[in-house]
Amino acid sequence: MDVKTDHERWAAMSRCSASIAATTTPTANMFVQDGTERYMGVDSSAWFSPVRDVRVMAGVLALNAKGVGIDDPSVNGKRIFGTPRFQATARVEYSPPVVHGLTLDAGVKYTGNMALDAANQFIVPSYTTVDIGAKYETAIAGKDVTFRAGINNLFDKRYSTTGCGYYALPGAVRTFIANATVEF
Known part of the structure; x- marks a missing residue:
């Protein structure tokens, strides 16, 4: 079931869902x-704009996967490995009126702990990361151009995530990104 509302200064969306997939387990080497x-x-x-030029966004995911x-x-009856029970995100964007086309942003993401194996004997701890960035939209030679730059995992948080059963993989370290997009 989906519920969505969209307004000039705020919007919200919620989805309740259930899905089922076949699972495989090892039996006699097969x-x-x-x-x-x-x-x-x-x-x-949801997002809302408390004042002009500022946008606040947030999201949550609560998941029961067994x-x-x-x-x-x-x-x-155990948790499906690699699926957190809870995730939450929050982000703020600011478009300073003195520089038309510029948007600055900062966000935080929390990911709950995850089972590393099907029997849930090993658990990968929860983690939180912070990102910052900037975007500048302009026109060059009649084409819309967007420049982006940012830092993912700003505080270089060391964390692990899950792989394909019994593997804990290191999370991404602090990463600097920059790109440009041209619309043709």
């Missing part, structure tokens, strides 16, 4: 279809 993965959750986001109907009792 992978066989055994049970289902059930994903049930709420994904909501393997059900699996013959292996060490896995049945």
Whole structure:
């Protein structure tokens, strides 16, 4: 079910959903279809403009992801590995009126802990990262051009994320980005 409203100075969207996928488990050195993965959750986001030239955005994801109907009792009913129960984001954008086309932004993202394996014996801790950036939109030779620059993971937070079962991968380190886009 989706609910959405859009207004001049604010908007909001919420989606409640459930989905099911087949799951495979190793049995006698073979992978066989055994049970289902059930994903049930709420994904909501909103933005508002409290004052001219400022936009505040936020989003949350609450997810209940479990393997059900699996013959292996060490896995049945456990969290699906690699899926956090909760994520939240917040972002602020500011377009200073003295420089037409410039937008400055800062954002924070929280990702809850995740199971590293199907039996949920190993858990990757939650983490929070902060990003900053700027965008400048202009026209050059009659073409719309956008320049972007930013820093992802501003505070160089060391964190791990999950891979494909039993693998913890290092998260991205502080990364400087810059690009330009030309509309033809």
